[in-house]
Amino acid sequence: MQFTDDITDSGFFGSEGGDGAEALDPAVIELVDELLVRAPSGREGLIGVLLALQQTFDRVSWRVQELVADRFGLSPAQVAAVVSYYPRLSAERQGRLKIDVCTGTACFLCGGEGVLGQINRAVDERRSVDGEPNLAVRKQRCLAVCGLGPVVRVDDRVHTIAEAGAAEGIVVGLVGPSPESEDER
Amino acid sequence: MTTTTTPTRTGDRDAARVSVCGGSGCVALGALEVIRALKSGADGAGAPLEIDSGPCVVGCRGFCSQGPLVYLSQLDVLYCRVRREDVGEILDHLLGQSEVVERLLFSDPSSGRRYRGLADNPFFANQDRQVLSRCGVVDPEDVDHAVALGAYHALKCALSDLDPDKIIDLVKRSGLQERGGVGFPVGLKWAVVADSPGEIRYVVGNGEGGDPGPTADRTLLEGDPHGIVEGMAIAGYAVGAREGRLFLRSEHSLAVDRAEHAVAQAQQRGFLGSGIFGSTFDFSIEICENAGASMGGEETSLLNAIQGRRGVARPRPPFPAVSGLWGCPTLINGLETLANIPLIVTPDRLGADVRPARTKVVSVSGAVSRPGVAEVPLGTSLAEIVDELAGGDIKDGVLGVHLGGPGGLSLSASQLDATVDFGSLRSHEANLGSGSILVLGHNSCPVALARYLVSFCAEESCGTCPPCRIGTIAVLNFLDRISSGEAQSSDLHQLERLCLHIRMTSLCELGRNAAGSVITGLRNFRENYESHLSGRGCPTGICE
Numbered sequence: 063m064q065f066t067d068d069i070t071d072s073g074f075f076g077s078e079g080g081d082g083a084e085a086l087d088p089a090v091i092e093l094v095d096e097l098l099v100r101a102p103s104g105r106e107g108l109i110g111v112l113l114a115l116q117q118t119f120d121r122v123s124w125r126v127q128e129l130v131a132d133r134f135g136l137s138p139a140q141v142a143a144v145v146s147y148y149p150r151l152s153a154e155r156q157g158r159l160k161i162d163v164c165t166g167t168a169c170f171l172c173g174g175e176g177v178l179g180q181i182n183r184a185v186d187e188r189r190s191v192d193g194e195p196n197l198a199v200r201k202q203r204c205l206a207v208c209g210l211g212p213v214v215r216v217d218d219r220v221h222t223i224a225e226a227g228a229a230e231g232i233v234v235g236l237v238g239p240s241p242e243s244e245d246e247r
Numbered sequence: 248m249t250t251t252t253t254p255t256r257t258g259d260r261d262a263a264r265v266s267v268c269g270g271s272g273c274v275a276l277g278a279l280e281v282i283r284a285l286k287s288g289a290d291g292a293g294a295p296l297e298i299d300s301g302p303c304v305v306g307c308r309g310f311c312s313q314g315p316l317v318y319l320s321q322l323d324v325l326y327c328r329v330r331r332e333d334v335g336e337i338l339d340h341l342l343g344q345s346e347v348v349e350r351l352l353f354s355d356p357s358s359g360r361r362y363r364g365l366a367d368n369p370f371f372a373n374q375d376r377q378v379l380s381r382c383g384v385v386d387p388e389d390v391d392h393a394v395a396l397g398a399y400h401a402l403k404c405a406l407s408d409l410d411p412d413k414i415i416d417l418v419k420r421s422g423l424q425e426r427g428g429v430g431f432p433v434g435l436k437w438a439v440v441a442d443s444p445g446e447i448r449y450v451v452g453n454g455e456g457g458d459p460g461p462t463a464d465r466t467l468l469e470g471d472p473h474g475i476v477e478g479m480a481i482a483g484y485a486v487g488a489r490e491g492r493l494f495l496r497s498e499h500s501l502a503v504d505r506a507e508h509a510v511a512q513a514q515q516r517g518f519l520g521s522g523i524f525g526s527t528f529d530f531s532i533e534i535c536e537n538a539g540a541s542m543g544g545e546e547t548s549l550l551n552a553i554q555g556r557r558g559v560a561r562p563r564p565p566f567p568a569v570s571g572l573w574g575c576p577t578l579i580n581g582l583e584t585l586a587n588i589p590l591i592v593t594p595d596r597l598g599a600d601v602r603p604a605r606t607k608v609v610s611v612s613g614a615v616s617r618p619g620v621a622e623v624p625l626g627t628s629l630a631e632i633v634d635e636l637a638g639g640d641i642k643d644g645v646l647g648v649h650l651g652g653p654g655g656l657s658l659s660a661s662q663l664d665a666t667v668d669f670g671s672l673r674s675h676e677a678n679l680g681s682g683s684i685l686v687l688g689h690n691s692c693p694v695a696l697a698r699y700l701v702s703f704c705a706e707e708s709c710g711t712c713p714p715c716r717i718g719t720i721a722v723l724n725f726l727d728r729i730s731s732g733e734a735q736s737s738d739l740h741q742l743e744r745l746c747l748h749i750r751m752t753s754l755c756e757l758g759r760n761a762a763g764s765v766i767t768g769l770r771n772f773r774e775n776y777e778s779h780l781s782g783r784g785c786p787t788g789i790c791e
Contacts, residue, residue, distance in 0.1 A: 102533055108555035109538050113497070147557040148538035150497060162498075166459045167652070167685050168612035170699050202498055203459035206272040206311055208612045208619075213275075220275035 086125055093118065094126070098133055108134055108144060112151050121155045157198030159236045161185070162215040166204030169211035177212040180229040188233050191240045197233065265341065266318045268383065270307025270469045271501040273314030277330065281315050284334040303392075306470025306505070308383035309610075309620035310370055313353055318383075323364030326351040356616040357638055370617045373636040377606045378463075378586045379622045382470030387505050390512035393473040399518045401589035402477050405484060406526040414485040414592055415441060421591045423604035426463070426583035427456060427544070428756065429678055430669035433584055439568040440486040443576035448488040451553065451572070451579045452479050454495040454502075455537055457544040457757070458652030458681035459703055463608035464582045466620045468495070468502035471586070472509035476532060478585030480519060481592055483530040486578050491532040492553050497539065507534050542709050545755045546579050559709040560755040583608050583682070607667050607682055613648075614688030615639035623667060630663040632684060639686050646687040647771060651680025653700045653707075654760030656767040657693060676767070692789040693772040694779055697764045698726040704761035715758030718749040722762055730790035732782045739776055743769050 101107025419434025552558035571577020616638035705719035746762035
């Protein structure tokens with residue numbers, strides 16, 4: 063599956079953790095500055111900018127945090143404090159293919175915790191086979207389909223988890239069959 | 248459905264003869280495909296359908312479990328769980344070429360009976376839809392439709408006929424209490440903000456109810472965002488604020504989109520901006536998306552989040568009404584509260600008799616056959632809601648209810664005579680909080696539920712104060728031991744003491760209520776807790 067992930071994949075963030083001297087790709091700087099124009103003035107705009115960056119790059123890397131800190135006139139620690147506090151922001155990649163498992167109260171009552179476990183197992187299994195980096199499992203607090211729970215959302219489609227093997231089916235639907243099962247064929 | 252009597256909300260658009268629910272539940276179940284099929288089907292059928300502008304996409308009706316919903320308003324027929332393939336038959340029915348499509352009518356799972364329209368469907372017939380009156384009727388992305396159904400009328404008359412003090416007085420006399428939390432009197436809060444010294448004031452719409460269940464906030468944002476925008480603008484005028492912030496949950500992406508759209512449209516039409524309705528009043532609204540740490544919608548943490556900081560709680564006083572955003576007096580109201588405002592401030596209410604705020608939006612889920620978001624008159628008993636509206640079997644099928652989400656409290660089946668209002672529930676030491684009513688069947692385990700709710704609070708805890716940060720983890724450890732059958736009866740006593748300590752010593756409401764489900768669980772479901780003890784494990788098998 064293809065993503066508009068060129069900037070990250072071509073290694074612009076790849077050298078972080080080194081001496082830190084590498085410059086960020088100008089396109090990233092441009093994006094941040096563009097976001098700043100639209101954001102509310104002052105620190106109020108910080109979280110909105112970080113959320114937009116998270117959505118674009120699937121993370122807010124340390125280098126990007128430094129850039130954002132510079133633009134907002136904050137210290138990198140102040141930005142890192144915000145990124146590390148909020149569950150939706152992260153310095154590490156989360157995986158672009160999100161499997162949203164509803165863990166709202168209604169889904170919990172009908173076995174949502176079990177479904178979360180099933181999905182996590184299926185994803186872990188897949189990762190152990192081919193190191194699939196793109197899958198992310200997110201707990202969601204309510205997907206608003208309370209009568210059909212427990213439910214899982216992938217790409218804006220809701221799946222009900224009724225039959226065994228549904229979790230594997232969802233994973234295969236997202237990233238295709240695992241290389242192992244292809245070998246078997 | 249109780250028909251609305253408010254004169255400003257009776258109009259209807261001819262084009263809306265066919266309306267499809269476009270709330271997130273229905274969309275997730277395939278409503279967009281149904282809408283596409285209806286549009287192409289209607290084009291084929293031509294003019295006689297009079298749906299030349301296409302089927303009307305409306306907001307959430309609250310009947311989410313039965314989506315996608317298609318409603319034929321002139322025939323009063325509600326079709327449920329409609330799929331693309333069914334559209335042909337629905338259009339045939341609409342054109343009078345065939346009879347009603349029986350198999351798409353709502354079928355009650357418990358009785359098997361089918362219900363044709365809204366008027367006979369017990370889910371709608373037992374409601375009093377005031378705040379939700381436009382939800383499921385209005386196209387939430389069309390400001391003109393909202394205006395035709397009465398939106399911004401109250402704002403207009405407030406700006407032309409009423410001074411701020413008069414509005415605050417109306418709100419006070421309406422008896423409106425905060426729809427969420429402990430039910431603080433709204434008029435009083437407004438008066439404090441208006442009287443606090445300062446040049447700049449803010450209004451914050453708190454869309455972070457902190458309940459991981461179906462909520463009024465989402466239904467309102469998806470169904471009638473203009474009602475909230477209008478309420479915020481009136482609040483701004485009354486307390487002397489020129490800026491508002493709407494703080495929303497980012498995972499409800501459709502609700503956020505609709506709110507952004509509504510604010511932009513209101514701005515375009517001059518309902519927000521400078522010199523609204525030719526007055527000297529300026530008001531603007533910014534939408535702030537929460538980055539995922541809700542702290543249960545706790546006020547001071549929410550203010551920090553809006554200001555671009557870590558969303559952690561701080562001690563009060565000073566209260567936000569005196570010192571909130573950037574140190575300025577800030578009015579924080581829930582979205583349902585704000586949506587009540589236009590109903591109170593309308594021209595026919597200027598006389599002596601103020602229209603009392605008489606309803607509460609509740610969401611019912613769990614062991615019922617008709618779960619959903621509904622609006623009931625204050626004073627309705629929990630038994631009526633569970634039994635008549637939502638179709639739960641209170642005689643044999645209900646173990647109890649849990650009210651108000653993670654910080655809420657559990658009541659046993661014998662306490663269901665408590666009514667939905669702010670006084671009666673308090674006598675049961677419960678409060679309605681977000682309005683969620685979770686119905687527990689006999690196959691559910693109160694210990695497992697408490698464990699789930701406390702773990703939610705532990706995850707949400709901002710970590711500022713030790714009772715909440717450490718205490719919730721300690722409670723979870725106890726509950727784990729109870730679940731696995733390792734606990735003894737002395738542990739229950741210790742657990743209760745620990746929970747009471749957390750309640751007494753935590754900094755904010757999240758911490759104070761974090762162990763509420765355990766405290767009331769130990770009291771009202773003592774037998775269930777005891778049956779887990781001394782190696783016996785969970786009787787329902789859920790805890791394993």
